[in-house]
Amino acid sequence: MKASPRLEEQFEGNALIVKLLDSRFDAVSAPVVRERFAALIGEGHHRIAFDISEVEFIDSSGLSAAVWALKRLGDDGKLVISGARGSVMSVLRLTRLDKVFRLFPNTGMAVAALSD
């Protein structure tokens, strides 16, 4: 049995960095991530950098959780993705979500964009 997905949260400036520490963002981890995003947005966090630099495998469930958070924030906030690489970036391009999310190579650039 896989362990529950691990998330790390850290403030930088007026942005919150949420980092998924697991290598797979799939149907197991996606509901937990979505639930955490719901709580954070409910607490008033509206500028979020989602760091997926540790993720090596993403499927439609992971993508759905991220899209859900983006839509939940709507016009009231911003959610950007940082650290997507390799096959994860390929899936974002394949599904054309690279046009939906603002993508940054690292959290520094993501936080800078959120501070605009």
Next chain:
Amino acid sequence: MPTGGITLSIESQFENIFLVGQAINKIVSSIPVSEKTAFEMELAVVEALNNAVEHAHHLQRAKRVKVRVSLESDLVSFTVIDQGAPFDFEAAMRTAAIMENVPEVERGRGLGIIRSLMDEIKYERKGKANHITLIRYLKRS
């Protein structure tokens, strides 16, 4: 390349899907195929398994999902076998094609991903089981 086949079987729950995915990645890497192709095959099968667990079995753990992997000289095929109710495969494929043009959709992109990554997808109803076969042709060197 080696030819042959193997059937993998798991209890129908999301927590087991990565086992099949990683096994498939290793199996097809031995053919060999590129790391990118191995990943794409793994992802396509994971998406088919996600659908089987959620939509065919409705998260009933007592059911099993099988994946028959077949290595042939010019192709690799994966047949995902579930015990769910029959469904309108053609309608599902049409919906997937439409969804591909709506990237911001929240759910329902799994079949579209499979369509994009595999060369053929076939559906058969055999007895009380759905057989969904994903085929990827291998490029000749």
